Amino acid sequence: MNPRINPSILAADFVNMQADLARIATADFAHVDVMDNHFVPNLTFGPQMVERIQATSPIPLDVHLMITDPDRWAPGYAELGAASVTFHLEAAADPVALARRLRSIGSRAGVAVKPGTAGDALYEILDEFDQILVMTVEPGFGGQSFMPEMMPKLRALREEATRRGSDVWLQVDGGISEATIAQAAEAGADTFVAGSAVYGADDIAAAVTGLRQRARAASLEG
């Protein structure tokens, strides 16, 4: 497994975004949290800002939409050129139609599930997605504690993907650090979002490398 490390720019300095994007150039994707203060009780930014981030980022964008009515808004983020667009299963009226639309625009289609949402709702529609995001905190804020109780859901999704011969990426987001990443890797995650653990480090490139190494070692053992 070649783990992907996606720093969450929720932990970046919003008024020095260009510099903070440059600091994560050795990572795989910049994870961009779009929050609308409806689906989650926090507000970040919308398409105008994401368009500028897309133009400025040295690495592709992994957009995570924590918004209501993604059926209406998600395609616009794919049209901006985001490499992946992930919407929440809980918010989408027609997840399959939306995933197909995102793929038709040229973006990877992702679906996210909150901690209280079961993963098995996705089994029958796994092939419609390029990545599944298992939230390991309640979405809305950075700096929260990792929820190890999400690992059975992640493990079951990995087993189901393997059983179906699916190459879907399994992503985790929330509380990922050097102390927690191994658990998620052992349970089957291959893509790791980390905000505080990356932007809070003195040496960001070393933090990205450290997370990658830990995930790779754990996935080999797991």
Ligand SMILES: O=C(CO)[C@H](O)[C@H](O)COP(=O)(O)O
């Ligand atoms: O989606 C998110 C919050 O909803 C963030 O991406 C996530 O919380 C990352 O922050 P940290 O690594 O500090 O937990």
